[in-house]
Amino acid sequence: MALSPERVVARRGAPLRAVATAAALLGLATVPALQDAARAGEAPALEQSAAPATYESAQHHQLDFWVGSWQVFDADTNQLVALERVEKHSEGCIIQENLTFVTDMYRRPGVGYRLAGMAINRFDGEHWLQMWADNQWGAIFLSGAPDADGSMVFVTVIPSRGRDVKLVYRSVPDGTVRILQYVAPAGSGKWVKYGDLIYRPNR
Secondary structure (H helix, E strand, O other): OOOOHHHOOOOOOOOHHHHHHHHHHOOOOOOHHHHHHHHHOOOOOOOOOOOOOOOOOOHHHOOHHHOEEEEEEEOOOOOEEEEEEEEEEOOOOEEEEEEEEOOOOOOOOOOOOOOEEEEEEEEOOOOEEEEEEEOOOOEEEEEEEEOOOOOEEEEEOOOEOOEEEEEEEEEOOOOOEEEEEEEEEOOOOOOEEEEEEEEEEOO
């Protein structure tokens, strides 16, 4: 489960070093409250969350266009490459993705089975957070927000294997979803597109 900075709180008696380690793993090492607490040698105080008590704000619906059962096509070849189901649960506050490839696209060399994985997405009151994990390449943690044209853009919080990853989710008027995938050397900002996927309703 991805935690927002407001929710990273030390239990009574828990070592501050453990909190700092958890914060580093989540990419929260620069959060001012944690820095101040570390300097003072005490745990950060519990803060009020900016997230509403219910999940009916406009921000909580920014990824609703992605919810559904999909056939996933490679935009370059128009070949069916994967099947995906995206569902909302836990009172609608969590969006869960389950992706299974039916071709060898993105298969890791030497692995005898195809790529499959899942992601948990949650709006934390300020940003969207996504945690992706799969059966071949590992896991990545991303933070997202809408861009100027309404697309949802996720970027890795912690580099993965020396690389940054950017995913752009775009709702298309014909009812499809387009997901553009980019990679860059960690910290460089030099994005190169490596994937272009079209999601068509699985009817």
